[in-house]
Amino acid sequence: MSGMDDSSPASPEVMLTFYRRLYPFKSIFNWLNHEHTPTRLFTHREFAFTLQGDVYLRYNSFATADELKKLVCQLNPTRFEIGPIYTTRPKDKKTVRAGAFNAVQRELVFDIDMTDYDPIRTCCSGADICNRCWAFISAAVHVIDQGIREQFGYEHLLWVYSGRRGIHLWISDKEAMELTDDQRKAIVGWMTVIHGGKESSKKLSIRLNSRSLPPSLKSALDHLAAIFSDLILADQNCFGSEEGYETLLQQVPDSRIVGDLRKKWQKDPTRSSEDKWMDLKEEIKKMDKGTPQRVALTLALEDIIFNYTYPRLDAEVSKHRNHLLKAPFCVHPKTGRVCVPVDPERIDEFKPDRVPTVGQLLRELDTVGKAEGEVEEHHSDWEKTSLKPYVDMLDKHALRLMDEVRRSKREMVDTSW
Known part of the structure; x- marks a missing residue:
């Protein structure tokens, strides 16, 4: 024994x-x-x-x-x-x-x-x-x-x-x-937001109307956003590979930004997930505040955080x-x-x-x-x-x-x- x-x-x-x-x-x-x-x-x-x-x-x-x-x-x-x-x-x-x-x-x-x-x-x-x-x-x-x-x-x-x-x-x-x-x-x-397995990368339908989150998800977002950088970007480096960043780009509702970021990342394959996430946020900041396009992209960032961190x-x-x-x-x-x-x-x-x-x-x-x-x-x-x-x-x-x-x-x- x-x-x-x-x-x-x-x-x-x-x-x-x-x-x-x-x-x-x-x-x-x-x-x-x-x-x-x-x-x-x-x-x-x-x-x-x-x-x-x-x-x-x-x-x-x-x-x-x-x-x-x-x-x-x-x-x-x-x-x-x-x-x-x-x-x-x-x-x-x-x-x-x-x-x-x-x-x-x-x-x-x-x-x-x-x-x-x-x-x-x-x-x-x-x-x-x-x-x-x-x-x-x-x-x-x-x-x-x-x-x-x-x-x-x-x-x-x-x-x-x-x-x-x-x-x-x-x-x-x-x-x-x-x-x-x-x-x-x-x-x-x-309580279910993300489905496990192959369905996990599908676009989320989590908003009560075109913009607002249910109160339950607003509360969850505070914690998930706080851990996203350490867990997804730094530790797991989820966007480090081509497959990883392509999955990310599929969730960005702007074809111009997607194209520009893809070209940039293809030229520098060693670029980290943290840098790529910052690249995406910088592209959004270039847009005028309050425009429907910027609002949609800002909400997309929240959806991406849910997609990668919410319980399955x-x-x-x-x-x-x-x-x-x-x-x-x-x-x-x-x-x-x-x-x-x-x-x-x-x-x-x-x-x-x-x-x-x-x-x-x-x-x-x-x-x-x-x-x-x-x-x-x-x-x-x-x-x-x-x-x-x-x-x-x-x-x-x-x-x-x-x-x-x-x-x-x-x-x-x-x-x-």
Whole structure:
């Protein structure tokens, strides 16, 4: 066990030890259940398991956290996913009449994957990720977290690193849990500006009329404009290559300027993205203020900033209550990294390569055990490892949910008199 390479996939033996000694089942229960004693939010919740050999088991449900731990340790899955709350317990699905088994509640979830930034990032591609391109995810967290709180009033947001190249958001407010599929589709549609993949370079249609932005995007623009220079121009150098600057020119609504800039940049292939962006801005400054052409070009600059920095959401994950999403604290099978919660207020400090791996955590346990002379395994051994601050983060989040449930119950009692 102690000889495991941090970057290697976790073996079945390592995973079993992880589930037995480190996985925070009680914390997961408190977060999903919103109370200390089991409610339908947990007992009627679907869990799905991916076993060795890609065997997939759906519609599992449990009465307690101990029941969940017992089956997880028995099955020893490579990962497991969390689904919605159904009208009846998922494990009883086959015993109810057709049409009586329906998803009725679910956290509102969002998924942001780095591969959707492949058309613009220059440091990595595909499944690869580094601290440089993680800045795209940081920007997405800033914008989505602020937007969700300000526009919809939700408060209970849990951000979770996916273990490799993305991040998940779970929103547990009561109103969010009860959203219909149509309402979820409307929210994700409202929050979506850039579509991932090949569609990402298409001209945006984000303005309420010919000029003004919706209030939500005005707020996002302040942050995105501030990071555009460092992220897109200096670090990623997105316009450095011919392909890069041609993509930029496609978004400039003035054929004369496009032609002049193309000639200038073709003569000097080494010209940086920062210089090219300045060239474009200088061309716009030459025009008389207030003219329709200058206004259109100024707005085009804003649209370009959105195109390169605004979050790319996987809309399908958010639209349906019956969608399953990987549970926090699972181990990514390719990297060995644990899917840990992330503080949105400190997202700029987060480094994916510093997230603990399962191999690292088990070595930490070995070291502590030798120092203390321990042989017996404990349920909360995570407290002795670098996993502790992440579990503490989930516990604090769950405590806020529980406090809200208690307040709600007190208010119901008070109004009943």
